[in-house]
Amino acid sequence: MDTRANPPLVTQLRESCPDVPLLCGELDFGVLEGAAEIIVSPGLDTNQSPYKELKQQGINVIGDIEMFAREAKAPVIAITGSNGKSTVTTLVGDMAKDAGLTVKVGGNIGVPALDLLGPSEPDLYVLELSSFQLETTESLMPAVATVLNLQADHLDRYGNMVAYHSAKQRIYRNCQQSVWNKQDMLTQPLLGKESKTVAFTTGEPDLKEFGLREFDDELWLCKGMTNLIRASELRLKGRHNLANALAALALGEAVNIPMESMLKTLTQFGGLVHRCEWVSQLNGVDYINDSKGTNVGATKAAIEGLAGKEPNLVLIAGGVGKGADFSELQNPLREHCKALIVFGEDKQKLQDIAPTELTVCVSESLEDAVKQATEQAGSGDIVLFSPACASFDMFRNFEHRGEEFRRIVNTMGETA
Structure with a gap:
């Protein structure tokens, strides 16, 4: 249907x-009411009519991840969160490959979960899962599961953070181990004390936790009292990406991926396209494509991760806000940004929360936004394209939006 x-x-x-x-x-x-089981696309809200009433009649309503869970036999690493889940999913997959494991990576990223199934089982599955997919999943029993962070997102569907939190927490059901973010209590698994769990933090870690430590004037990723790798050795940049690396280390250790392989991968992994992706440097200005920053939390993390000691960022933001509260961006804008360029459907809402002392420019197109950002930036600054919004008011998806940003910047370089 x-x-x-x-x-x-x-x-x-x-x-x-x-x-x-x-x-x-x-x-x-009539067809739906006669079904024994209904399999829905993740985009359909099963808490609304007619699916809500059909569930009340005892008809099972499931999604693709439930179908996958019924068939898959290999251990599953299950990853969700408002931000960073694609980076962590890809990174953990690369760590497993470096260790010589056969691994299949997909779910809400790349290959759909059902396409990962085949005649032979891998050593490991690594799945990125959305809250929508988790709503219709009952049988998944992850070897390890994580909620990386929780920021206001998809409130146009959930209505409030309580419902969104509840959907994300479903990933911990039946998991053998859990990994959570010590700096975001909403990620803590609501499980019994006997459940095995490990925390990560960008602060100083306690024993058995993963975190960051200053040692001999250098920042290290560490586990408990053990220094693992210098932050300067990672290709990933920004404090938010250090959190992603720590989460990946905790997840990988939970399924016995050798630490040596994981640390080697961290020195080689350069990040994802459209996620704080360096595009070009023109006249001393770096242009960063963070089109996958589709919510406030992602953009806040990008700003704070790329910030210098003095305000050095010109932020381009805008699109469809999905009911989000943009006020969380006020302090990062005030502390780290020289200017804000807004465009798209919710540009006025972004303009409304901008600090009064900040230069704000309004654009009618992405091309004009990049032009205005270039005029506001000077040598040593960063033009950060991190929209804090969905893309479907002007683009097919966030990939299309990021490709357009990259094209515009590269065209500027050709004519410079």
Whole structure:
């Protein structure tokens, strides 16, 4: 069933599954009420009609991760959070590969979970999971699970942080071990004291925790009292990425990935496209593409991670805010930014929360926003494209938005 009258791939579906009925357009509730089980796309809110009523009738409503969990036999590392989950998922996968393990990585990133299943099992699955996917998952039993952080996001769907928190916490159900962020109490697993759990922090760690420590005038990633690797040896930059690295180390250790392999990977992993991705330097100004910064928490982390001792950032932000409260950006803007360039559907809301002393420019297009940001930046500054919003008012997705930013900047370089 597809609510669209003419969904894509109809021809391919009918060719490959000619005996499967395809119902398009308005939902046929008679068919739904006669189902033993309904498998929904993660984009559909199962707490709304008609799925809410169907569940009340005893009909099981599940999603793709539940189907995956029923079939997968290898250990699963399950990763969620408002920000950083794609980086951590990819990083843990690379750590496992460096250790010689066969690993399949996907879920809410890259390869869909069901496409990871095959005739033979890998040594390990690493899954990024969204709150939407977790809502319809019951059978997943992760070898280790984490909620990396929790910031206001998707409030247009959940209505409040309590419901969003509840959806994220589902990842800890049935997990053998858990990893959580000591600096974000909303990530702490609501499990019994007998459950094995490890915390990470960008502060000084307690025994058995992962954290950061100053030693001989250098910042180190460490576990308890043991120094592991200098922060300067990592290709990932920004304090938020140090938190991602610490989370990856904790997750990998939980499934016995050798520490040597994990530390080697940290020296080689350069981060993800569209996630604090360095694009170019023009006239002494660095241009950073953080198009995957689709919520306030992600943009706040990018600002604080790239900030210098003096305000050195020109931030480009805007798009569809999804009901978010942008006021959390006020202090980071005041402390670290020289100017704010706003565009897109919710540009006025961003303009409204800007500190009065900050230069604010309003743009009608991304191209104009980059031009205005360039005019505000000087040598040694950073133009940071971290929208704090979804992209679908002007772009197909955040990847398309990031590609456009990269194209605009590279075109500027060609004409400079």
